[in-house]
Amino acid sequence: MALITVNTKDLLKLVGKSMPLEKLENSLAQFGVVPEKVSEKECELEVFPNRPDMLSVEGVARSFAGFIGAKRGYIKYDVHKSDYSVEVEDSVKKIRPEIVCAVVKDAKLTDETVTSLMQLQEKLHLTHCRKRAKASIGVYDLDSIKFPISYKAEKPEFSFIPLEFKKKLTMKSMLKEHPKGRDYGWIIEKLPKYPLLIDSKGMVLSMPPIINSEDSKVTKNTKNLFIDVTGTDKKTVNEVLNIVVCALADRGGKIYGVKLNGLDKKLTTPQMEPWKNKVSIDYINKVLGLDINAREAVILLERMRFNASSDKDGMIEVEIPPYRTDIMHPIDLVEDVAIMYGYDNIEPHLPEIATIGSEKPIETPSRKLRELMIGSGYQEVLTYVLTNKESLFRKMNMRETAVAETLNHKSAEYYACRNWLLPGIMNVLFANRHNSFPQKIFELGECITLSNDETGTKTTRKICGAESHEKANLTGMKSVVEEILKNMGVRYEIKQLSHPSFIETRCGEIIINGKHAGFLGEIHPQVLNNFNIEMPVVAFEIDAEVFI
Secondary structure: OEEEEEEHHHHHHHHOOOOOHHHHHHHHHHHOOEEEEEOOOEEEEEEOOOOHHHOOHHHHHHHHHHHOOOOOOOOOOOEEOOOOEEEEOHHHOOOOOEEEEEEEEOOOOOHHHHHHHHHHHHHHHHOOOOOOOOEEEEEEEHHHOOOOEEEEEEOOOOEEOEOOOOOOEEHHHHHHHOHHHHHHHHHOOOOOOEEEEEOOOOOEEEEOOOEEEOOOOOOOOOOEEEEEEEEOOHHHHHHHHHHHHHHHHOOOOEEEOEEEEOOOOOEEEOOOOOEEEEEEHHHHHHHHOOOOOHHHHHHHHHHOOOEEEEOOOOEEEEEEOOOOOOOOOHHHHHHHHHHHHOHHHOOOOOOOOOOOOOOOOOHHHHHHHHHHHHHOOOEEOOOOOEEOHHHHHHOOOOOOOOOOEOOOOOOOOOOEEOOOOHHHHHHHHHHOOOOOOOEEEEEEEEEEEEOOOOOOEEEEEEEEEEEEOOOOOHHHHHHHHHHHHHHOOOOEEEEEOOOOOEEEEEEEEEEEOOEEEEEEEEEOHHHHHHOOOOOOEEEEEEEHHHHO
């Protein structure tokens, strides 16, 4: 969860309603943000990861106003036409291909507004933008820029004056000499060219996702803003831009569109039209155990700042604002009904079923496996069950086979169900390659394979462990695996195995009770290169079901 600090008076002013501090604290807790501290001066609030729109005082106030009954319905944000444009050059499309932009004029850039905008940028970068890897935000003084702007890639030797510096630096040297370069340089350091935004008079705006230039910085005299969001994921950059411009619009800013030329099709951003979803009153009542009618549900949804209407059959159509990135399925609307209804007001009922509860057989060996891994100095990690074929097969030097996939997926990153754990472990090592070594991690989790079962799939629990350090080798990993197998009390043997993800002759097959159960070995250099990992890695993976 992200912790944000908001000015208490500013929050209540934006909400449009005053209240005692004690009531404010209680109401915020019921609403779903966790108040760490509430005082006359400021509130420290923990915001759940699914609500990046509430990482600013404007976002909190917008939603909280509905919760306490001060406002209802969806705020419509108009996007005014303009002649502003950005030319997207081919040179940048393989490096950091996604870009969306907006202009906001006449926002009241008070100290509170600027502080909130800076905090919103920082928190979005750390959370929704995955430390700027998926997306990064640039904010500039509009009146210092001459359009059209070019979004291009330049060689690392290109130079300009970075923010808060007085002299020119090459883009390559910024990655080592500028604080932001040291923090985020890993995102682009291995690229042959670096992304760059530059206006038509040659003024550099920024080197995404690292640093803005000194020439285009926002000052106390700034009245109008140009905003860009660049990244690798189309959905994320659009979501982030909408969150930022909506926050500024809540401060009185007027939003203007920016034309993006050079893409597959001409596009004007931001795209602020609400989208629609439907949920039935029967579904709401069934999930929550309530007995409310459609009109009551519509009112609750309107207080959660949606526009909603119902028909005679109890089907509710909901307009979702462009900043609500968390709404993907009718169950998300049901959750908002529950929040507005009040969890404390929902009466618990025992389900009308006759069963005897017991622990699943797999849990007993799973608990022991965790204890053994932690006792061996490994740290447990959890990765997503959904991943992509790139990680599952190509990066692992594996031939592609059929896996369970989501239909009509909107993300190129999460659409295929994992059939083994090692690719996820490799991604964790990639994300932590700048941290200290040795790194010893493990995961105990479900994998999904296609089968002839009724559901068409089979879920199996596996355990995977990996070490990454200079002296990582097969002998060391073999001793760890043998210690685990001995403590689990199984009959085993380890035979030489040829596996494309591992170095030839440095890989072994794990046989338990006469059956294939897993493998271990030293990761192949090509696989390390595919994941951009420089340290040696040894790993093992075992089907945990064999220990039942």
